[in-house]
Amino acid sequence: MSRQSVAKAHQKIQELAWEPMYHQPVSHYGTDYTFRKAQKKDPLKQVLRSYFPMQEEKDHRVYGASDGAIRGNMFRQVQERWLEWQKLFLSIIPLPEISAARAMPLLFRNVPNPELHNGQAIQMIDEVRHSTIQQNLKRLYMNNYIDPAGFNSSLRNFQNDYCGTIGRQFAEGFITGDAITAASIYLTIVAETAFTNTLFVAMPAEAAANGDYLLPTVFHSVQSDESRHISNGYATLLMALADEGNHQLLERDLRYAWWNNHRVVDAAIGTFIEYGTKDRRKDRESYAEMWRRWIYDDYYRSYLVPLEKYGLVIPHDLIEESWNQIWNKGYVHEVAQFFATGWLANYWRIDPMTDKDFEWFEYKYPGWYDRYGKWWENYNRLSTPNGHHPIVAEDVDYQYPHRCWTCMVPCLVREDMVMAEVNGQWRTYCHEVCRWTDVEAFRPTYQGRQTPNMGQLIGAREWETLYHGWNWADVVKDMGYVRDDGKTMVAQPHLNLDDPKKMWTLDHLRRMGPLQSPNVLLNEMTDEERAAFHAQYIRGGPAGRFAR
C-alpha cells in the first residue's frame, strides 16, 4: 500500500509519545513491581495504516466462510455432541476476550515504555475483535444449528452457571489486583502464550473433525493476532526481570498463573476435546498428547526454560505436577465425569459415551475403563427418564465433591484435597497450590514482603451454597435453564430430540431431595467430625468412588 517501509513508519510514530510537562495521566491501578525506564522495542512494529486493512482482509475470509457454511449446509454434517459443548465454550470466551481489552490500561502507567503502549493499544482493539467475532459465531450457531436452546440464553446462563463461573476466572484475573500480576503475567505470559494453543489451535482442529469448519475459521483468525500479544507480554517480562526486586513477585505470579490456568483451561478444553468428539481414530491426538506438544514442549521447554538464565524462577515442579494430574490422576476425565454428573445444572446436552468411545479411551489412557467405564455405563442407563432420578441422585458410587475455593473446579482428585480455616470459614481446596494461592499469595504480605497492591479472591465462590436446601426443580427454574414450553429442561443427558417423553422436565426434578452444599455441611461439623470427614474424603476416588 505504501512505499514507506514498515520499519521507517514504525520509527516515525515513536515521535508521537511525549513526557507530561504540566499534569500526569491518572493512575488508577497499582503494582508492587518496579520498572526502570528502558528502551525496550515493540517487536512487531505494527502501524495502524497496515493493521486495519490486514484485519479487514481477515474478516473477509471469516465472513466469507460463514456464508459458505450456511449455503453449503454445514450443519447437516455437524456432530451434535460437539456443538452442544460449544454452548458452554462460546458463552465463556467472549468475556475473557473483552476483559483482555479492558486489561491493557492497567499497564500504561506501570510499564514506563511508550513504545510498548502502542502495542498494548492494538492488542486492546484486537480483543474487541475477538469478543465480538466470537459472539457473532455463537449467533450463527443459534440461528442454524438444530437446537438453539442454551445458545439463545448464553450470556445469562454463563453468568449464573457454576461452569461459567469457573471460566470467568479466565477473565477477571486479567483486570483486577496487582496490574502486572493480572494484565501481564496471568494474561499475556501464561494465558495467551501457553494456553491459547490448546484453546485456539488444538480445539478448532477437533471441531473440524466433527464437521464444524467455522470454529477453526474464526479461532485461527483470532490466534493470528495472538503472536502480537505474546510479544507484548515478553517485552514487559524482560523489563520486569531487569529489576531483581521483582523476581520474588514473578516467581509467585508464575506459580499462581500457571496453576490456575492449568486447573481452569485443562478442565474445560480437555473435556471438550476428549468427551465432545465423535472422532475416535486411534491415531488422532488425545488431549494429553496435545498438551504435551503445545504446552510442555512449545511453551515450557521452548519459551519458559530459556528465560531461566535471566533470573526467572520457573515453576518446574508445577508443570510436572500438571502433567501428573493429566496423565496419572485423570484430571480431565474426573472433570468430564463431574460435568456429566451435574448435567441438570447446566445448559447444554451431554451425549453418553458408547463402546467405540470406551475403546478409544482405553487405547489412549490405559486403565480408563476400570476407573470410569462403569460410571459412564450408568450414565447411559440413566439418561432417559424412567422412574429414576438424574444420575446425581442415584446410587452409582459417586461422592458429590467439595468445591475448590480458589479455582472453583471441585476437588475431584480426592487424595489431593486440603482444607484451611480462613476468615472463620472452613474452605476446601483441590490441591495444595490452590490453598497456597488463597492463603498465601493473594494477601497484602507475601513471605514477609509488603504487597499492598495484590488483589483478593472475592465473591460467593461455592455455587452449591446459594441453593443449599432448595429443590432441584426450583434451582433449574431460578437459573432459567427451561425451554419455551415452561417445563422441559435445556440440559439433557442425551441427544434425543425426537421423543418428548425422553426429555427431562422440571416435574422429574421435583421428586428429588434437596440440594445440599458440601461447604455448608462441612462448616456445621465439629472439629473431630471434620477431620474424620477429610480423612475419609482423601481415601476416595478415582472416578468419585467413596472410600472403602
Next chain:
Amino acid sequence: MTTATERSVPKPVFTDAEAGAKEFPDSTARRFNYFTPQKRKQTHYEDVTVEVQPDPRHYLAQGWLYGFADGRGGYPLDWTALKAWGSDRPEPERGPGTGGQGYEWPAHGWHEFRDPNEEWELSLYRYNANVVRQVNQNVDAARQAKAFEQWNPNWVRFVQQHIGAWMHVDHGLGLYLFANANRRGPTNMHNTAIAVNSMHLIRAAQDLALYQLTLSEEIEGFDGTAHLETWNADPAWQGVRETAERLTGIDDWGEAVFAANVVFQPLVGELFRSQLVMQAAPRNGDFVTPTIVGAEEYDFAERDLRYTRALYELLTSDREFADHNKRTLNAWLAEWAGTSIGAARAMQPLWSQPDHKPLRFEDALDRVKSRFAGIVTDLGLDIPKELER
C-alpha cells in the same frame, strides 16, 4: 502391485443437525433472550455486545470473583459521579439458600445505552480500513501530481510545526484518556464505543505522523522533527498541551469522556481542524492536508460525538437522576469550557502565520462557540459563562 494405504482422516457424517430438522421445545427460539432490545427488533450490534460484560445486579449470581486490593471487583458504578436510574440499588447479597436471582434486566439505566454507530469488530475495521486506504491514496495522488511543489515556504513551516503538533494531542488522548477509559465504563456498550473512539484518535495521530514522513521525503528542507519543538516550547501550543495533559489526569471516566468530546473537541479540536487548517490550506495551495485532517474531523463529528451525545442524553433525561447529572455535568462544563477557551485563545497566533489568511480568529471562535452551545443545549445543559472568556 502396490496397495495404497488409506489416509487417516475424519470422515464426513450426515447428522441432519440443521435448524428446522425437528420440532421440539425451543426449536424455533432463535434469538438471544437475556436482554430487551432498544427498538422492536434486536440488532446485530446488540447481539454481539449486550451483556458480554456481566453485572452482579442481574445474572451474575456468584458475584465478581477477583477484586483489587480494596476488595472491589468488576466495574464499580461509582467510578463516575454520574448516575443512571437504579445506580443506588445494592448488589444482591449471596449466602446459603439465597438463590441467584438479581433485579429484572436491565437492573439499572446504564444498560439502556446503545452506541448509535453500532460499533463492533466488523464495522470498526471496515470503517478504519477505508479511511487509511483513502488517506494513502490521497497522499499518493498528491505526490504523483507534484502537488507539494505548490506550497509556499510559510505553509510548509505551518504544516511541519502545527499539523505536527496536533498529532500529539490525538495520540495522548487516544491512549491515556480513551483507551484508559475502556476499563472504566459500566457496560460493554460503553466500553466498546470508548475503545473505538480511542482507535480513531490513535489512527489519526499515526495518519498525521506518516504524512509528515512523506513530506520529509517529498519536500526539500521539510523538517520532520519540527513538531517536537513546537509541541514542547511554542507558547501558542502550551495551553492546548496543558489542557490535554489535564484531560488525561481525570479520575472519573464520565468526566473524562465528557470533557474531551463535549467540550475540548468542539472548542479546540474543531477550531484547529475545521476553522483553521481546512480553511487555510486550500488558499495556500494545499489540497491534501484537509483530506487527512478531514478524516479525523469526520471521525469526531459523525461518529465519536454521535455516541457521546447518546450517552449523555440518557443521563440528562434519566428518570431518577436527571437533576443530579445536570448539576454534575454543568459543573464540569464550567471547568472545562474555561480551560478549553483559554487553550483556544492561546492558539490565536497561528491564524496569522500562513501567507493567505483563513477566517479571522474571532469569527472562527464564534463559530465553534455556537456549535458548542448547540451541543450543550441539545443535552439539556446550561451554556457556561466561561464560554465568554
